[in-house]
Amino acid sequence: MTVNGATDATGEQDPPAHGLRDLLRAVAFATRLNWRSGRLLTIVTVGAQLLAAVLLAAGVLAAAQWFEILLAALQGRVPVGEAVRTGLPFLTILAVRAIAAQGGQLAAARLGGRVGVAAQAQVLAAAARTRLIAFQDPRLFDRLHRANLGAAQADTLAQQAAGIISAAMSIAAAAGAVVTLSPLMALLIPASLAPQIITEVINIRYRYRATAALVPDQRRADYLHGLQVMPASAKELRAYQATGWLADRWRPLATHLADAQWRIGLRVQLRDMAARAVSTVLFFAVVAAGIAFMGPTAGAATAAIYALLHLRGQTAALITMSSTLQASGMFLADLAALAADRSTAEPQGGAAPEPLRTLRLRAAGFRYPGAGADALTGIDLDLHAGQVVALVGENGSGKTTLAMLVAALYRPTCGTITWNDADTATLDPHQVRARIAWAFQDFTRYAFTLSDNITLGPDGDPARLRQATAAGRLQTMLQTLPHGLATLLNRQYGGQVDLSGGQWQRLAIARAFYRRPDLLILDEPTAALDPAAEQHLFRTLARHHSGTVLLITHRIHSVTFADHIYVLHQGRIAEHGTHEQLIAANGHYTRMYDTGAGD
Numbered sequence: 001m002t003v004n005g006a007t008d009a010t011g012e013q014d015p016p017a018h019g020l021r022d023l024l025r026a027v028a029f030a031t032r033l034n035w036r037s038g039r040l041l042t043i044v045t046v047g048a049q050l051l052a053a054v055l056l057a058a059g060v061l062a063a064a065q066w067f068e069i070l071l072a073a074l075q076g077r078v079p080v081g082e083a084v085r086t087g088l089p090f091l092t093i094l095a096v097r098a099i100a101a102q103g104g105q106l107a108a109a110r111l112g113g114r115v116g117v118a119a120q121a122q123v124l125a126a127a128a129r130t131r132l133i134a135f136q137d138p139r140l141f142d143r144l145h146r147a148n149l150g151a152a153q154a155d156t157l158a159q160q161a162a163g164i165i166s167a168a169m170s171i172a173a174a175a176g177a178v179v180t181l182s183p184l185m186a187l188l189i190p191a192s193l194a195p196q197i198i199t200e201v202i203n204i205r206y207r208y209r210a211t212a213a214l215v216p217d218q219r220r221a222d223y224l225h226g227l228q229v230m231p232a233s234a235k236e237l238r239a240y241q242a243t244g245w246l247a248d249r250w251r252p253l254a255t256h257l258a259d260a261q262w263r264i265g266l267r268v269q270l271r272d273m274a275a276r277a278v279s280t281v282l283f284f285a286v287v288a289a290g291i292a293f294m295g296p297t298a299g300a301a302t303a304a305i306y307a308l309l310h311l312r313g314q315t316a317a318l319i320t321m322s323s324t325l326q327a328s329g330m331f332l333a334d335l336a337a338l339a340a341d342r343s344t345a346e347p348q349g350g351a352a353p354e355p356l357r358t359l360r361l362r363a364a365g366f367r368y369p370g371a372g373a374d375a376l377t378g379i380d381l382d383l384h385a386g387q388v389v390a391l392v393g394e395n396g397s398g399k400t401t402l403a404m405l406v407a408a409l410y411r412p413t414c415g416t417i418t419w420n421d422a423d424t425a426t427l428d429p430h431q432v433r434a435r436i437a438w439a440f441q442d443f444t445r446y447a448f449t450l451s452d453n454i455t456l457g458p459d460g461d462p463a464r465l466r467q468a469t470a471a472g473r474l475q476t477m478l479q480t481l482p483h484g485l486a487t488l489l490n491r492q493y494g495g496q497v498d499l500s501g502g503q504w505q506r507l508a509i510a511r512a513f514y515r516r517p518d519l520l521i522l523d524e525p526t527a528a529l530d531p532a533a534e535q536h537l538f539r540t541l542a543r544h545h546s547g548t549v550l551l552i553t554h555r556i557h558s559v560t561f562a563d564h565i566y567v568l569h570q571g572r573i574a575e576h577g578t579h580e581q582l583i584a585a586n587g588h589y590t591r592m593y594d595t596g597a598g599d
């Protein structure tokens with residue numbers, strides 16, 4: 001995957017053709033996940049399965065002897081009591097085996113839940129360390145979706161792996177019993193299953209490729225489904241009476257996916273049935289030939305058939321289990337690759353930035369991944385500590401993109417950005433961002449308490465919270481809330497209240513002020529504010545914020561007080577200066593001012 005110049009560490013096609021090495025890596029990854037999620041539970045899960053396998057092997061051997069005695073008893077050659085007594089070890093083995101198998105299943109279920117959480121956490125960690133720009137590439141979401149499918153299967157892996165070992169041991173035991181009767185038959189029975197084994201391998205690869213190819217459509221269907229059930233879109237869809245239209249778009253896609261899944265399943269089943277039929281015919285041919293040529297005693301023949309059926313049953317189970325393991329392994333390999341991939345990760349380390357004195361952009365440009373043209377070209381911009389700098393310009397002129405570069409959320413595709421005298425590429429981006437706060441134009445309305453909405457982190461400092469709520473002019477509204485700062489917002493998750501658009505915007509402003517940043521970025525901060533709130537914001541900026549402010553707005557009359565104003569036009573800085581200088585220049589700015597843009 002190529003995202004802003006970064007190449008997928010695997011360098012493979014999307015979806016990748018996982019080879020045996022990827023599968024082994026996936027098994028190792030899931031094994032580590034199991035071990036870390038619960039050592040004792042992993043030991044019990046695997047141990048119980050192995051014990052059950054050993055007991056099954058012992059049972060097969062004990063059965064061979066007991067069946068001889070049982071037949072002799074039926075023929076009156078051995079007393080019945082003695083036959084029953086000699087059967088006790090066999091029956092005890094069966095009982096203990098059943099208990100071990102059940103215990104193993106219980107431990108596996110407990111472990112499975114924990115592994116599922118650990119696997120999901122891996123997906124979240126991968127998403128969290130991904131650079132913001134990578135979220136512009138739909139293939140990232142395809143990868144995350146496939147990794148989620150892998151995470152959903154990680155919980156059964158320990159059980160599956162132990163099941164395979166257990167089936168292999170049972171096969172060895174049953175084969176051992178058959179070998180004593182006919183070594184040739186012990187070889188021919190597993191060979192009769194060769195058609196099934198080959199078909200399973202073909203089916204697994206086919207099913208993964210076909211399912212992975214459906215992921216983009218699946219995500220689209222999930223999106224269309226989500227729009228119809230989430231409150232964010234509920235209002236608009238009703239106002240435009242578009243719910244039916246959306247359902248009509250979703251239904252054919254969902255039907256297409258269901259049909260495609262059915263066709264995949266059908267193809268797999270048809271191949272499976274044909275392979276099973278061939279294997280079954282081969283199996284009975286081998287058994288019939290074996291019995292005919294061996295000419296064993298009746299007891300030995302019964303024991304042989306018991307062992308043979310076990311051999312066949314366990315081999316078929318082994319095939320099914322290893323194919324399930326491989327099938328989940330394919331998506332697990334996606335999860336393991338995502339967990340190991342650092343190609344789209346935020347760079348780690350770098351120097352800590354000092355408090356901001358000057359931020360400079362020189363010849364900075366930016367192009368969105370896959371875009372045909374630059375969104376920004378040749379930007380030279382200076383931000384000095386304590387200044388209020390404004391960015392103005394028509395829609396799409398590049399204001400938000402420029403702020404994204406300033407905030408170290410995107411890196412310029414050319415040119416430099418320096419923080420004091422250090423190139424920001426050499427600084428730790430996390431620590432740079434810790435010195436910047438941003439009241440976004442499209443801020444998020446978190447379904448958390450009001451105080452969590454402000455702090456977006458652990459328990460807030462009461463004094464800072466007080467100042468932030470004052471900066472956001474939230475005090476009056478706070479008094480009307482049933483639990484003050486502890487009031488849960490957003491009714492979707494049980495909150496008693498919701499806020500108005502302007503109140504939410506004030507909250508977003510309070511969130512930015514709470515950080516006490518060196519640099520405060522306000523992107524259209526007043527779009528939803530009433531005039532009093534707008535005035536209050538600018539007074540607060542002047543009085544309480546000693547740091548630097550980058551103000552983006554269309555309300556041209558609110559930038560006249562700025563220390564410096566940059567006017568963007570089609571991704572370039574068309575002019576800059578103070579309000580008076582720009583008016584005197586009689587250019588873009590004056591035209592915008594005269595038309596009263598945004599007022």
Ligand SMILES: Nc1ncnc2c1ncn2[C@@H]1O[C@H](COP(=O)(O)OP(=O)(O)OP(=O)(O)O)[C@@H](O)[C@H]1O
Binds near residue numbers: 394398401
């Ligand atoms: N994610 C993206 N992928 C590709 N192009 C984008 C993306 N976001 C913005 N652009 C393009 O980059 C250019 C600048 O967009 P930007 O959002 O920075 O403008 P803006 O000045 O903030 O606009 P507005 O005033 O409407 O908020 C536009 O041409 C836009 O189409």
